[in-house]
Amino acid sequence: MLKFLIDKDTWQEIYSSIRKNKMRTGITIIGVMWGIFLLVVLLGAAKGVENNFNKIFGSFATNSVFVWAQSTSKPFKGFQEGKRLTLKVSDLENIKKEIEGLEFVVPRHQTQALAVNNFKSGNFGIFGDYPELDNVQKKDLVYGRFINDNDIKEKKKVCVIEEEIYKQLFDKGVYPIGTYIKINNINYNIVGMYKEGQIGGGGPQGNIHIPFTTFQQVYNRGDSVGWMMVTGKPEYDITQIEADVKLLLRNLHKVHPEDERAFGSFNLGERIAQVTRFLTGMQFLTWFVGIATLIAGVFAIGNILLITVKERTKEIGIRRALGAKPWEIKRQIILESVFLTSIAGALGIIFGGLVLMLIDATIGKGPDAALTNPTVDIPVVLIAALTLVVLGTLIGMIPAQTAVSIRPIEALREE
Amino acid sequence: MIKIEKLHKSYPIGKDSLHVLKGLDLHIKEGEFVSIMGSSGSGKSTLLNIVGLLDNHDEGNYYLNGQKIEKLDEKKAAILRNKFLGFVFQSFNLITYKTAIENVALPLYYQGMGRKERQKVAMQYLEKVGLKDRADHLPSELSGGEKQRVAVARALATNPKVVLADEPTGALDSATSASVMQLLKDINREGMTVFVITHEEDIAEQTDRIVRLKDGVIISDEKVNKKVNA
Ligand SMILES: Nc1ncnc2c1ncn2[C@@H]1O[C@H](COP(=O)(O)OP(=O)(O)OP(=O)(O)O)[C@@H](O)[C@H]1O
Numbered sequence A: 001m002l003k004f005l006i007d008k009d010t011w012q013e014i015y016s017s018i019r020k021n022k023m024r025t026g027i028t029i030i031g032v033m034w035g036i037f038l039l040v041v042l043l044g045a046a047k048g049v050e051n052n053f054n055k056i057f058g059s060f061a062t063n064s065v066f067v068w069a070q071s072t073s074k075p076f077k078g079f080q081e082g083k084r085l086t087l088k089v090s091d092l093e094n095i096k097k098e099i100e101g102l103e104f105v106v107p108r109h110q111t112q113a114l115a116v117n118n119f120k121s122g123n124f125g126i127f128g129d130y131p132e133l134d135n136v137q138k139k140d141l142v143y144g145r146f147i148n149d150n151d152i153k154e155k156k157k158v159c160v161i162e163e164e165i166y167k168q169l170f171d172k173g174v175y176p177i178g179t180y181i182k183i184n185n186i187n188y189n190i191v192g193m194y195k196e197g198q199i200g201g202g203g204p205q206g207n208i209h210i211p212f213t214t215f216q217q218v219y220n221r222g223d224s225v226g227w228m229m230v231t232g233k234p235e236y237d238i239t240q241i242e243a244d245v246k247l248l249l250r251n252l253h254k255v256h257p258e259d260e261r262a263f264g265s266f267n268l269g270e271r272i273a274q275v276t277r278f279l280t281g282m283q284f285l286t287w288f289v290g291i292a293t294l295i296a297g298v299f300a301i302g303n304i305l306l307i308t309v310k311e312r313t314k315e316i317g318i319r320r321a322l323g324a325k326p327w328e329i330k331r332q333i334i335l336e337s338v339f340l341t342s343i344a345g346a347l348g349i350i351f352g353g354l355v356l357m358l359i360d361a362t363i364g365k366g367p368d369a370a371l372t373n374p375t376v377d378i379p380v381v382l383i384a385a386l387t388l389v390v391l392g393t394l395i396g397m398i399p400a401q402t403a404v405s406i407r408p409i410e411a412l413r414e415e
Numbered sequence B: 001m002i003k004i005e006k007l008h009k010s011y012p013i014g015k016d017s018l019h020v021l022k023g024l025d026l027h028i029k030e031g032e033f034v035s036i037m038g039s040s041g042s043g044k045s046t047l048l049n050i051v052g053l054l055d056n057h058d059e060g061n062y063y064l065n066g067q068k069i070e071k072l073d074e075k076k077a078a079i080l081r082n083k084f085l086g087f088v089f090q091s092f093n094l095i096t097y098k099t100a101i102e103n104v105a106l107p108l109y110y111q112g113m114g115r116k117e118r119q120k121v122a123m124q125y126l127e128k129v130g131l132k133d134r135a136d137h138l139p140s141e142l143s144g145g146e147k148q149r150v151a152v153a154r155a156l157a158t159n160p161k162v163v164l165a166d167e168p169t170g171a172l173d174s175a176t177s178a179s180v181m182q183l184l185k186d187i188n189r190e191g192m193t194v195f196v197i198t199h200e201e202d203i204a205e206q207t208d209r210i211v212r213l214k215d216g217v218i219i220s221d222e223k224v225n226k227k228v229n230a
């Protein structure tokens, strides 16, 4: 068999038969190429959407919910509806004490302010944060560190900036850590910088994080809390925690127990679950379409081989009259189809890859890219290509088998 | 070389079957030049195909080169065909996308002969049929007579024991027919057994022995009176 494969004559035969059957060759190659191409592009696009999702939500603990105070919508215990509510630091203590299944409760403050560095300035989102924020929203630090306990205790004038801020306020090549920027005319020492593109809300052009206690002092927030992020232990249902927390808050703030509007919340866990379901559905669809395409491709190849073997029945008859053994006929047909489908598969992979690169270069760049890094796993593609080759060949075997199982004289009689 | 006893062959036609060969006895010795004649549908091709192992018989015995042919699987049949038999067909049956020399070399390929050797042998036989200068032509670039001579060269390439020709001159005019017949006579003179089907008396006259077939039986089998053959 090896001798057969490395034999120049074998390839000469294949070459001449491929040249002879240009139409068949073209259709087969296009059919297989299209199947693989579609699979590569679909899988790549699905991966790109998934990556994009991970880029946006990936930094958050999935089992978390944001909670903030609004106004009452029902009168209760002598209070009119429409009373403004504010979260208190003491609320957090109570939540930690009362609610089961909590992992972290992280209070935050948020505002917008002008930040200035020498002659450059910009309006950014300013956050008052605890070190624990890092537990619920992982920061990918480029330089330095995040806010620490000491910063909180001593109400230090330090800040952690998003890379975007650095780009706007600093000249290229300047090392930002240890330098100062002015926010509302107060100097803050930059202690850390993290990668941009991570959701934080707030700032239209980037976020700056300062210690929570510093924020309270500078912006006169007393013992209030802007909003909080609550994270549940993995085994607890975040939706239940969300309801429990809000009920407790209504209780603490003397709000009607059924006043759903008094406290607002955003359930990230639920949202992520939704998106995950969407992604799973999309992946399923991709595979479904991909496999359907492959099967269609296989049948196309099989069909074409069937037609061509039929066309070549007479030739096969001649070869048999000249002493070709059945296996010699069959392996030639097999090798031909393997060769054709492999080449077509390779072309499909190459073109698919090129299209993914094109997608990446056009709509895959920047913070609001539709797709991020659309890639496909090489083994997946190779297995798909291999399946195609094997199935195509097996289907091609059917006509080959018929061609050798009829008596040679019948093959010869074929016109 | 070829020995046939009480050979029967039927073709199934729907539910019925058509009895084509009805108990033939024929013995062709090595080196003979035999022609079969008979009206259309008398079973000539059927007989030749059975002799050529392209088809199988239903009843009776067939010995090729002393070997009894029965329940032959296709692989063994292919080997026997390659080794003992050479075919010349009325419609040439050259492979259209191969050149003359590639066509002649093809049976040698199936014999397992190396490429260089094959080219050499094929060229020798092309030379023998006078087509050395047409070696690299495709069949479509050859005349009918040339095609048939390529086919003869191909039949001879493996140096078989028997050359079987089913109306080799059926598609040729008389001049080219003569050159093909001359070729067959030449190879017969070199010792090859040649078995041809023909419709034409004057072609049959050029062989050593004429077997006449009618409705699936042999009605006469006689030596040709050798005039002084050129
Ligand atoms: N595959 C087949 N199936 C059914 N009938 C067949 C088949 N091949 C041949 N026959 C029939 O068998 C009979 C003999 O056919 P054969 O081809 O041997 O005739 P022939 O003597 O070669 O005729 P011709 O001179 O026209 O070539 C014919 O009646 C033909 O119709």
Ligand SMILES: [Mg+2]
Residues within 6 Å of the ligand: B044, B045, B046, B166
């Ligand atoms: Mg006939």
